[in-house]
Amino acid sequence: MFLLFLFSCFLGDAHQVCSSGKRYIYFKFTVLSKADTFPEFSAVAVADDRLIAHYSNEERDWILTEDDWINAPEEPPDSRDWFLHQIRTLSDCTDSLCSELHVLQRVIGCELEKLSDGSVNLRAFDEYGFDGEDFMAFNSDTLQWIEKNPKAKETKMKWDQQTVHNELLKDYLKTCTDWISTFNNTENRKPDVHTTLRKDPNDQNKQVLTCLTTGFYPRDIEMDIRFNKTALEDQISSGIRPNDDGSFQMRSSVEIDRNHEGIYDCFVIHRSLTEPVSAGWMEKCTDCEESKWPDKKVAAAVVVVVVLLAVLLIVLQRYKRRRRMYTGMASSGLGTGEPGSRPGRNFS
Known part of the structure; x- marks a missing residue:
């Protein structure tokens, strides 16, 4: 359960930083009470779905993974040793080694959201989770500090008394919101939209429409398969997935009746586009095969041809047998009327 928790978006309202439609930067810390498959301390910095930095336990320092993020806000003031002390305190470990596995996580950062009326909403957050549950904010x-779990009462009392530390957090969050309000990431990649129409392997009367949109950045995108400009229900979506080059892709498909007439299209909205993209499908299915007997008249015609061929074959076989018989009789002198031959009919 804990391992799944390590890689999920979490912590109450702060989980919104994992959703699309907002600009954000956050630092995420994960601390284990004892080292197992994963290190006891790990931390990453993420901005608009891009990993911009990670903490190196070997070098005891942050390592940038994006060269163009040198002007990003500095990491929060708390050190690696501070986190290790907190997990051991919360886990009631008597020494540096803990017998049970406990998990402490923290996400701290800020986000900017442009509202439909054109106004801008800025929000800073600093939240903790412990053993898979919301803990403090x-x-x-x-x-x-706001306790989000009955187990956090004692910790809240201690942390509220750390006025100097809390002032540092306030200054950091203020710096974060000031930075993100002026930050403008100009990198936009337009999506490539590909559509395919294929037969349904389970039903010859059905076809499958598939829309693949790939190569877009940032992550936020809207995509629907429509029929006569109305989004279809029962669409199967892959969700938004990362590409190797840092861009994203998304695939959706839907099953339709092959005899259903109308206009189908893949409708895509993305920030990089000045207007939505509508991509249609080819008129005919690329790999669909007609049924063995697509029409009764055609089937009847095929039967007639087969019967005629069979009759012709029988006539030819009889003709060949009779010809061989006549040839044999001629070679033996039968039916010629010559002396020494058996009486018989002359066929000449």
Whole structure:
């Protein structure tokens, strides 16, 4: 359960940083009470779905993974040793080694969201989770911690008294929101839209429409398969997935009746586009095969041809047998009327 928790978006309202439609930067820390398959301390920095930095336990420092992020906000003020101390305190470990596995996670950062009326909403967050549950959240306005779990009461009392540390957190979150309000990521990649129409392997009367949109950045995208400009239900989507080059892709498909007449299209909305893209399908299925007997008249005609061929074959066989018989009689002198031959009919 804990291992699944390590890689999920979490912590109450802060899980919104994993959704699309917003600009954000956040640092995520994961601490284990004992080293197992994963290191006891790990941390990453993410901005708009891009991994911009990670913490190296060997070098005890942050390593940038994106060269163009040198002006990003600095990492939060808390050190690796501070996190290890907190997990051991919360886990009630008597020494540096813990017998049970516990998980402490923290996500801290800020986000910017442009609303439909043109206004901008800025939000800073600093939240903790412990053993897969929401634990604590920091209110930068009141400089107080909000307990989100009954187990956090004692920790809240201790952390509320750390006024100097809380002031540092407030300044950091203010710096983060100031930075993201002026940040403008100009990298936009337009999506490539590909459509295919194929037969349904399970039903010869059905076809499968598939729309693949790939190569787009940033991650936020809207895509629907439509019939006469109305989005179809029962679409099967792969969800948004990363490509090797940092861009994203998404695939959707839907099953339709092959005899259903109308206009189908793949409708895509993305920030890189000045207007939505509508890509249609070819008129005919690329790999569909007609049924063995597609029409009764055609089937009847085929039967007639087969019967005629059979009759012709029988006539030819009889003709060949009679010809061989006549040839044999001629060679033996039968029926010629010559002396020494058997009486018989003259066929000449």
